[in-house]
Amino acid sequence: MSAFEPVLLRRAAVERGTELEVYERTGGYQALRKAIGALTPQQVMDEVSAANLRGRGGAGFPTGRKWSFLPKDAPLKYLAVNADESEPGTFNNRVLIDADPHLVIEGILLCCYAVGISEAYIYIRGENVQGARLLERAIAEARAKGYVGKRILRSGFSCQVHVFRGAGAYICGEETALLESIEGRRPQPRSRPPFPAVVGLFGKPTVINNVATLASVTDIVDRGADWFKSIGPATAPGTMLYCMSGHVRRPGVYERPMGTPLRELIEEHAGGIRDGKRLGFVIPGAAASTALVESEIDVAMDYDALREIGTELGAGGIIVMDESVCILKTLERFAKFFRHESCGKCVPCREGTVWQHRLLERLNTGLGGASDVATLKSISEQMNAKTLCALGSFAAAPQLGALRKFPEHFAAHAAGGCPLKVPAHA
Numbered sequence: 001m002s003a004f005e006p007v008l009l010r011r012a013a014v015e016r017g018t019e020l021e022v023y024e025r026t027g028g029y030q031a032l033r034k035a036i037g038a039l040t041p042q043q044v045m046d047e048v049s050a051a052n053l054r055g056r057g058g059a060g061f062p063t064g065r066k067w068s069f070l071p072k073d074a075p076l077k078y079l080a081v082n083a084d085e086s087e088p089g090t091f092n093n094r095v096l097i098d099a100d101p102h103l104v105i106e107g108i109l110l111c112c113y114a115v116g117i118s119e120a121y122i123y124i125r126g127e128n129v130q131g132a133r134l135l136e137r138a139i140a141e142a143r144a145k146g147y148v149g150k151r152i153l154r155s156g157f158s159c160q161v162h163v164f165r166g167a168g169a170y171i172c173g174e175e176t177a178l179l180e181s182i183e184g185r186r187p188q189p190r191s192r193p194p195f196p197a198v199v200g201l202f203g204k205p206t207v208i209n210n211v212a213t214l215a216s217v218t219d220i221v222d223r224g225a226d227w228f229k230s231i232g233p234a235t236a237p238g239t240m241l242y243c244m245s246g247h248v249r250r251p252g253v254y255e256r257p258m259g260t261p262l263r264e265l266i267e268e269h270a271g272g273i274r275d276g277k278r279l280g281f282v283i284p285g286a287a288a289s290t291a292l293v294e295s296e297i298d299v300a301m302d303y304d305a306l307r308e309i310g311t312e313l314g315a316g317g318i319i320v321m322d323e324s325v326c327i328l329k330t331l332e333r334f335a336k337f338f339r340h341e342s343c344g345k346c347v348p349c350r351e352g353t354v355w356q357h358r359l360l361e362r363l364n365t366g367l368g369g370a371s372d373v374a375t376l377k378s379i380s381e382q383m384n385a386k387t388l389c390a391l392g393s394f395a396a397a398p399q400l401g402a403l404r405k406f407p408e409h410f411a412a413h414a415a416g417g418c419p420l421k422v423p424a425h426a
């Protein structure tokens, strides 16, 4: 295993690492001091752009470019911090907040300084009570020491940071549904344009970034873009918080350079497949991604390398299944999730997710036939890229990918057979 120093989780094992005193003692709030004391907002934005930081919330959109879309002269702008994290197999935001809430807050303040924002809302999933409390306590500590509030560090920069406890649904993490939720409405996505960078929270220009994206900003400002780019691939530098779950010996969150091979994550860090079994398949980017088989796990875990082989990194939720698990059973579980979480605003997703779930139930109970497989394919194709938000495409992706890659499993189910009698390793 190569020598690697964690960046985002470096205080995870530090005693009282969530407290301001320890944070300051270990270099905390230096980046904010540096920015306010020596850098213009534009210089901070340029450094983040030069670092080529890509958003960790799933799409991998360049953060500096996103910030640059906001009108410079707008008198009121907002930051919405996405800590909703509700996809199965994804839990790195929670671990990051639990380990180092001040790192997140410092990243938030740096974003606000760069973009000219004076108010930030951290939208955290309602069930994550501990995370909300830690953040609230950290904000109170930071406010008492002059890092949050009016005239931060006696400069002209003022910024308030609030914790907003979410409504406890996957759709609340979709950026415009999140804004609706903060505004007190039912969390349903907005149609775009206008985009949030122009008309966002309370009708004002708004940045929406994931917790891990913003936490990464702190060290970019502190150590510079060149240091950041020395980690991971040039197209997506920095570290990634990979969430390992399923049939591995050591499930958990592993911070590694972006682009770490999937095989290394499974076999070295997560300890390999448990109970002496062989690998069946891996879901590399949580519920919305296409499963990979053993012959594909040397892939680098970054946005582009995974897209090249027809799947997604998402927010880094890696679900490992051993050879005893049938892919159709996993697909049925995902379909049930998406059916439950569809907000119902648009027809292909509202109706399609119900059909997907019912068809997979039929195929898994031996009641289905070849026409059910064909209907599943046709419905999933009609959902893909034809909905108001990406949830419809997310629900379609694992189904379409599996139909392409595991046709023999579908054929066995369509014939009423047991999937586990089909070779698990393509």
Ligand SMILES: Cc1cc2nc3c(=O)[nH]c(=O)nc-3n(C[C@H](O)[C@H](O)[C@H](O)COP(=O)(O)O)c2cc1C
Residues within 6 Å of the ligand: 054, 055, 056, 057, 058, 059, 060, 061, 063, 066, 082, 083, 084, 085, 086, 087, 170, 171, 172, 173, 174, 175, 176, 208, 209, 210, 211, 213, 214, 389, 390, 391
């Ligand atoms: C259904 C749905 C759920 C989402 N959930 C989250 C989430 O929990 N956290 C998150 O950061 N992004 C989530 N996203 C992506 C956000 O819409 C948005 O792209 C992201 O927060 C942008 O942050 P980033 O640029 O830092 O990645 C979700 C998207 C969709 C369509």
Ligand code: SF4
Residues within 6 Å of the ligand: 171, 188, 189, 341, 342, 343, 344, 345, 346, 347, 349, 350, 387, 388, 389, 390, 391, 392, 393
């Ligand atoms: S795709 Fe689904 S979740 Fe998204 S707006 Fe349409 S119905 Fe709602």
